[in-house]
Structure formats: C-alpha cells, structure tokens
Amino acid sequence: xxxxxxxxxxxxxxxxxxxxxxxxxxxxxxxxxxxxxxxxxxxxxxxxxxxxxxxxxxxxxxxxxxxxxxxxxxxxxxxxxxxxxxxxxxxxxxxxxxxxxxxxxxxxxxxxxxxxxxxxxxxxxxxxxxxxxxxxxxxxxxxxxxxxxxxxxxxxxxxxxxxxxxxxxxxxxxxxxxxxxxxxxxxxxxxxxxxxxxxxxxxxxxxxxxxxxxxxxxxxxxxxxxxxxxxxxxx
Amino acid sequence: xxxxxxxxxxxxxxxxxxxxxxxxxxxxxxxxxxxxxxxxxxxxxxxxxxxxxxxxxxxxxxxxxxxxxxxxxxxxxxxxxxxxxxxxxxxxxxxxxxxxxxxxxxxxxxxxxxxxxxxxxxxxxxxxxxxxxxxxxxxxxxxxxxxxxxxxxxxxxxxxxxxxxxxxxxxxxxxxxxxxxxxxxxxxxxxxxxxxxxxxxxxxxxxxxxxxxxxxxxxxxxxxxxxxxxxxxxx
DNA sequence: CGCGCGATTGATTCGGCTCAATAACTGTGG
DNA sequence: CCACAGTTATTGAGCCGAATCAATCGCGCG
Numbered sequence: 189x190x191x192x193x194x195x196x197x198x199x200x201x202x203x204x205x206x207x208x209x210x211x212x213x214x215x216x217x218x219x220x221x222x223x224x225x226x227x228x229x230x231x232x233x234x235x236x237x238x239x240x241x242x243x244x245x246x247x248x249x250x251x252x253x254x255x256x257x258x259x260x261x262x263x264x265x266x267x268x269x270x271x272x273x274x275x276x277x278x279x280x281x282x283x284x285x286x287x288x289x290x291x292x293x294x295x296x297x298x299x300x301x302x303x304x305x306x307x308x309x310x311x312x313x314x315x316x317x318x319x320x321x322x323x324x325x326x327x328x329x330x331x332x333x334x335x336x337x338x339x340x341x342x343x344x345x346x347x348x349x350x351x352x353x354x355x356x357x358x359x360x361x362x363x364x365x366x367x368x369x370x371x372x373x374x375x376x377x378x379x380x381x382x383x384x385x386x387x388x389x390x391x392x393x394x395x396x397x398x399x400x401x402x403x404x405x406x407x408x409x410x411x412x413x414x415x416x417x418x419x420x421x422x423x
Numbered sequence: 424x425x426x427x428x429x430x431x432x433x434x435x436x437x438x439x440x441x442x443x444x445x446x447x448x449x450x451x452x453x454x455x456x457x458x459x460x461x462x463x464x465x466x467x468x469x470x471x472x473x474x475x476x477x478x479x480x481x482x483x484x485x486x487x488x489x490x491x492x493x494x495x496x497x498x499x500x501x502x503x504x505x506x507x508x509x510x511x512x513x514x515x516x517x518x519x520x521x522x523x524x525x526x527x528x529x530x531x532x533x534x535x536x537x538x539x540x541x542x543x544x545x546x547x548x549x550x551x552x553x554x555x556x557x558x559x560x561x562x563x564x565x566x567x568x569x570x571x572x573x574x575x576x577x578x579x580x581x582x583x584x585x586x587x588x589x590x591x592x593x594x595x596x597x598x599x600x601x602x603x604x605x606x607x608x609x610x611x612x613x614x615x616x617x618x619x620x621x622x623x624x625x626x627x628x629x630x631x632x633x634x635x636x637x638x639x640x641x642x643x644x645x646x647x648x649x650x651x652x653x654x655x656x657x658x
Numbered sequence: 659c660g661c662g663c664g665a666t667t668g669a670t671t672c673g674g675c676t677c678a679a680t681a682a683c684t685g686t687g688g
Numbered sequence: 689c690c691a692c693a694g695t696t697a698t699t700g701a702g703c704c705g706a707a708t709c710a711a712t713c714g715c716g717c718g
Contacts, residue, residue, distance in 0.1 A: 259572040260581075260655050267568045282554075283561035288568065311554065318553045319517075319546065325560040326518035332567040333502045333523065337494040339575045340616025344674070346495075373697065381575025383675055388698060404683075404697090420495050579706070608665065618707055623666060639665090639715075659718105666713070675704080682697070688690090 193298050195226050196249045203249050207273040208320050216310050216317075223306040229293035236277055238290045244303040246276040251297020252359065252369055255289045256378065266379045268328070269294075269358050269369075278321070279328075281307070294369060334422075339381050342420065347380040348390045349419035352400070354379075356409060367407045394418070428533050430461050431484045438484050442508040443555050451545050451552075458541040464528035471512055473525045479538040481511035486532020487594065487604055490524045491613065501614045502567070504529075504593050504604075513556070514563075516542070529604060569657075574616050577655065582615040583625045584654035587635070589614075591644060602642045629653070 198204055198221035199214065209217070226249070229235055235246055238258060248270055255276070256266045267289050270276060280287045281304060293299075311318050338350050352367070359369040377387045391407075394400045399415060401408040409415070433439055433456035434449065444452070461484070464470055470481055473493060483505055490511070491501045502524055505511060515522045516539060528534075546553050573585050587602070594604040612622045626642075629635045634650060636643040644650070 257572050260576040265572040265575050279561045283558045288565050322557055323518045326514045329564045330523050336571045337492050337500040340500050341495040
C-alpha cells in the first residue's frame with residue numbers, strides 16, 4: 189500500500205516530499221525508514237512535554253498539532269501549529285536543551301519518531317539538509333517575532349483577525365470556506381493571549397459585521413479581505 | 424595592535440572567540456578577514472532596515488545594538504539586543520528573505536560586514552560551524568517564544584521586571600550594579616509593548632519598593648531576587 | 659544660559675479581565 | 689433514542705489596569 193496511516197514508509201511518504209526532508213538522498217530516506225518509529229496519537233494526547241529531555245525528532249505523517257508553553261499561573265500560550273510534513277521537537281533537540289514547549293495532537297495523528305543519532309548523522313553528512321533545516325528555523329524565528337509584535341500591540345479583535353489569518357495559512361479552508369481545524373474558544377484565546385470570554389465577544393463582533401459565520405467550533409471565513417483590514421495587516 | 428577598534432583583524436578578534444565563529448579553521452578566519460569590511464556606527468545610526476535585501480552578515484566587534492520591528496501604526500517593537508560577538512542579519516540572509524527587523528546602534532559601535540558568498544562558502548564546508556549557527560538560531564527561537572508568552576500574559580510591572588532581567592543577562596551590570604546600557608523610557612516601553620508613561624509609573628513603583636534606583640537613564644539594580652519574584656519568573 | 663526633547667505627573671476614559679449565572683453541546687449508558 | 693453529567697460556550701455586570709491626553713518639569717546640549 190502506498191500510504192499506510194499506521195506505518196508509513198519514508199521512501200515514498202507524501203508528507204516527506206513537502207517537508208524539510210524532501211531533498212534527502214534515497215539512502216538517507218531508507219536509513220530513516222529503518223530507524224524510525226511510528227505512533228498514532230488521539231485528539232488531546234500529548235506528544236512531548238515542556239521540561240522533558242528530547243531523544244529524537246517527531247515528524248508528522250498525518251494530523252494536526254499544537255505547540256504551547258505554559259506561562260503565568262500555568263496559563264497555556266500556543267506558540268505555533270504544525271501538520272502533515274511538519275516536524276516537532278527540533279529546537280530542543282538541536283540546541284541540546286530540554287523541551288521549552290509541549291506538543292498535543294488536535295486530531296487523530298500519525299507521527300513518526302526519528303532517533304537523535306540518526307538525525308545528527310544526516311545533519312553532519314548532508315549539507316543541503318542542514319541548510320534547509322536552518323531555513324526552516326529562520327522562518328519559525330521570523331514568525332515568532334512577528335507574533336511577538338502582534339501580541340504586544342494589537343487589540344483582541346485585531347489579534348483574533350490575525351489569528352484567523354494564520355489559521356487559514358496553516359490549515360487552509362475547506363471548499364465551503366470553513367477553517368479546516370477545530371479549536372476550542374480557549375485555544376483561540378491561548379493563541380492571542382487573552383481571556384476566553386474576550387474571544388467569544390470578538391468572534392461575535394466579526395460575525396455581526398459579516399466577516400465570519402459560526403456554527404459551533406466550525407468557523408466559516410466570509411471575507412478574508414476584511415480580516416486583513418481588521419488585523420491591521422503588518423508586513 | 425591587537426585590538427583595533429576601527430579595523431579589527433578576525434584572526435585575533437576577541438569578539439570572534441566568544442561568537443558563533445569561535446570554531447573556525449584558521450584559514451577560514453583569514454578568508455573572512457580579507458573579505459570583510461568594517462564600519463563605525465554612531466549611537467542612533469541604522470545598520471540595516473526592515474524590508475531591505477541582505478547582502479551579508481554583520482558581526483559586532485564592539486558595541487551594542489537593538490533590533491526592532493515596526494508594528495501597528497509604526498510603533499516600534501524591540502525584538503532583541505546584541506553586543507560584542509553577536510551577529511546581525513543572519514535570519515534574513517539564511518532564509519533568503521528581506522530583513523524583517525531593523526538594527527540600530529545604541530552606542531558607538533564597530534561592526535564588520537561579511538559578504539553573503541563568503542559566509543555561505545564556509546557554511547557549506549564547515550559542518551561544525553553550521554551546527555553552531557543552528558544552535559544559535561534555536562536559542563533565539565526559544566527566547567522569542569518565551570518573550571511571546573511574557574508579553575501575552577504579564578502586567579506592565581511584571582513585564583518590566585522581566586525586561587530588566589533580560590537586560591542584566593544581556594549587558595551585565597557595572598561593578599556598582601548599574602545596568603550597563605542606556606535606554607530611553609520609550610525603548611523600555613517598546614520592549615514590553617506598552618506606553619512610555621506606563622513604564623515610567625512601573626519604574627517608579629519598583630523604586631518605591633526599593634528594588635531599583637534611578638538616576639536619569641541609569642538604572643541601579645538593588646534586588647535582583649525581588650525582580651525575579653516580581654516578574655513571576657517562568658522556567 | 660536658554661532651547662528642546664525626554665521624563666514625569668495627573669485626570670480621564672476605555673478595553674478587557676473577572677466572576678457569576680445560564681445555555682448549548684458532547685459523549686455515555688441505559 | 690433519550691436522559692444525564694460534564695464540558696464548553698455565551699452573556700451580563702462590575703471593576704481595574706493601562707492607554708490616552710494634557711500639562712509641566714528638568715536635564716543634556718549647543
């Protein structure tokens with residue numbers, strides 16, 4: 189079978205093709221394939237936890253994941269999301285520190301684990317891969333800094349608009365314009381760094397203005413342009 | 424002369440020893456030395472600007488620099504600081520994008536410029552260097568994420584305490600416990616993401632509680648423990 | 659010594675947080 | 689398929705931190 193959810197084969201993995209691993213030599217892909225370990229994570233299960241020591245890298249074969257740090261009084265702040273083709277836990281692994289964020293599945297997800305030694309052996313040999321990795325880090329750094337500014341300066345409504353745009357970018361919308369990810373109001377609040385009630389009111393505001401439609405946790409994007417305007421679109 | 428402010432020699436540069444370049448081969452250091460260009464930047468002068476295309480990497484031989492992004496209504500948000508041994512502009516250079524932040528000298532600074540091609544030739548050849556670079560990126564990413572949480576969740580007073588701790592870490596204190604960097608109240612506000620007046624009041628509060636002393640722009644750290652307590656120290 | 663920007667203080671306003679009370683939803687077991 | 693229990697979402701009221709606006713103040717510098 190060409191795309192096994194339970195035990196994918198790296199050599200032909202579609203998610204690998206769109207990932208930082210896309211330029212691997214065949215032999216390297218095979219190496220990873222033999223050394224890797226795959227697992228299924230149900231919605232809500234934790235993949236790794238802040239503070240723990242990393243032993244390898246997680247590759248999302250299929251699924252959606254949120255990464256979050258615990259902040260003041262344990263309040264969770266979502267740092268970023270990831271999905272098919274994304275990798276998790278590389279920051280701690282490479283810098284040799286413990287995890288500074290936790291990862292949790294948002295959907296039923298199939299996630300592979302590549303041992304540290306395997307990854308490093310490839311990093312050492314394959315310079316294109318290292319560079320690719322570096323570029324991904326750079327992009328993550330840029331978006332973290334961008335979000336720092338947004339969180340620092342925007343109102344709740346602006347931050348919500350920005351967040352919805354990020355979610356559109358990350359997870360896309362279905363053909364009927366629904367955001368293709370189910371988050372609780374609390375998750376949204378934890379992205380923006382605000383209270384759940386404030387998100388609810390801001391969402392109601394966007395709905396009143398015809399920018400989104402709501403049905404439970406499903407959010408329909410009616411007017412993306414307006415969202416960009418509302419978010420005080422920066423760079 | 425062993426440490427020329429105007430035109431330092433990479434082979435014996437003290438700042439290089441403490442930088443990501445510390446493990447360079449002698450030949451590589453010499454290569455950089457011949458290809459680099461040095462410049463002096465006065466307090467307030469801009470080293471590079473958000474939106475522009477990078478052509479190389481800046482190395483701080485001596486001095487202090489702030490990196491900031493322009494946010495909502497042009498309000499500046501300081502994303503990080505750097506000093507002797509630090510490098511600037513690597514994010515945009517490596518990811519091949521334009522600068523997403525501007526850099527400005529906070530002091531009279533001596534800063535070298537390494538052309539893109541030179542840097543990449545070393546990145547391709549020297550794997551230890553690449554890895555080192557990656558580790559630095561990872562740390563920057565981690566602190567950006569940490570600051571994201573702080574900004575999202577902390578009050579002005581807590582954020583100020585945190586900011587002062589970051590400044591102590593970054594620039595250290597003089598033997599009489601003064602923060603060894605001069606920032607305007609507005610700069611402090613632009614780190615925390617708040618209004619100048621709020622910083623002033625929060626500083627006055629810390630002073631009233633005997634945690635800091637103020638004389639103009641000079642800030643004396645009286646009680647670092649208390650600052651950690653005040654900042655709701657996280658991880 | 660006077661100018662001008664940055665710092666400070668006060669008054670007022672407002673966004674957003676908190677707390678509390680429902681309402682709506684989800685999954686479960688009968 | 690329905691009732692129940694436990695979440696999660698929503699709404700309202702009241703309060704508070706922080707932004708804004710408007711004067712000074714005072715230091716650093718020419």
